[in-house]
Amino acid sequence: MADRARKVDYFKTIIPNRPGQGAKACGPLKDAGVNLLALHAFPAGGRAQVDLIPERRGDFQRAARKMGLKLGPRKTAFLIEGDDRPGAVAGILKKLGAAKINVVAVSAARTGKRYSGLLWVRPRDVAKAARVLKAR
Structure with a gap:
């Protein structure tokens, strides 16, 4: 298969940079049936920035809203x-x-x-x- 590129939406959230916080942020998404195409996380100013790339934006946004996950704007x-x-x-x-x-x-x-x-x-x-x- 040839190289392929596609535009994807992503949303960032900031979480504490402590053990278990990534699971706390992602677990409810899993429980809601949200599939992520990718996840990218890194330290940012004493906390952690998590970039979430959902397969289906609407499902992801509904689940994030329901769980109280504060998201940055869609990028x-x-x-x-x-x-x-x-x-x-x-x-x-x-x-x-x-x-x-x-x-x-x-x-x-x-x-x-x-x-x-x-x-x-x-x-x-x-x-x-x-x-x-x-x-x-």
Whole structure:
């Protein structure tokens, strides 16, 4: 399968940076049947920022509201996927660089013979990046 990119919605939440807090934030989503395409968490100012990328935005927002999870505004990232090979992500980064689009962050991993990852650009560059990546 060729490389593929698609725009995805994500929402951030800030939680305490302590043991068990990630499970406390994600457990009720699981119980509500919410499927996440990805989750990205990292320390931020003594707390932890969790970026949640839901498969179905409406279901996710309803569940988050019901559990009292405070979400930031909806933002856009790119989910990238393809057959694993040396330099797969480098090729994507090269295309964006050639278009003068700065990648704010990227996180990718290999699973079996495939790779997938998340890629963030500035909001003003989302439409241009979508064209370059042929993202839907």
